[in-house]
Amino acid sequence: MKYTLRIYRKKRSSDERYWQDFIYESTDENETVANALTKIDVKWECSCMQEKCGACAMIINNTPSLACGYKLSRCKNGICKLEPLRKFPVVCDLIVDRSILHENLKTMKIWLRQDADFEKDKDSLYRELAYESSECIQCGLCLEVCPNFYLGGDFFGASTVPLTLRLLSESDRENFIENAKLYVKHEFEGCGKSFACKAICPRHIDTERMMVKLNRVAVWKRRK
Ligand code: SF4
């Protein structure tokens, strides 16, 4: 089967954007967009090629997707339109600068400030959702579809929600209050509850359920 990889390009040294077509032939019905990209001279990012690192996030046929999880056979009439994510600055071709994801995690103070005690958390809300939250690969697809997230805004979107779950287990009162205030400012207050994030997440993380639990703890102060 012959495919047209139609790519929205940009050189590193210029702001000019342009479309370029590449003809690509494949006999494997399971071949992915990521695999095809390894065979042509276009800049993009990848690492795991197994939908586990988030590096290859881009817009494929108008839908934010992971290139390594998108089969070429899904492309209607063999047309595969590839664009970089739109909410982040484009570096070149399909590469965008997603450093804001890490900056937001730092602002939210997502790190352990005391020894982890997994036994203590055995029956807690945190324990219940901890495994699911660890599935987040920081791909940024949830931010791409969020109607309320924009670069530089106070609202951080769903990508910080899974990791903010640690708030539920914070037993130090001062730390808890600080985390709760950050959650209210950067998550609760800006969310319009469209939950487009939940529908697009390639790891199927239930961000709505997580936010309901976090609201209960951080906003309504109910810890049990
Ligand atoms: S919540 Fe899902 S879509 Fe958002 S960054 Fe994490 S894995 Fe990606």
Ligand code: FES
């Ligand atoms: S290369 Fe890791 S998610 Fe696609």
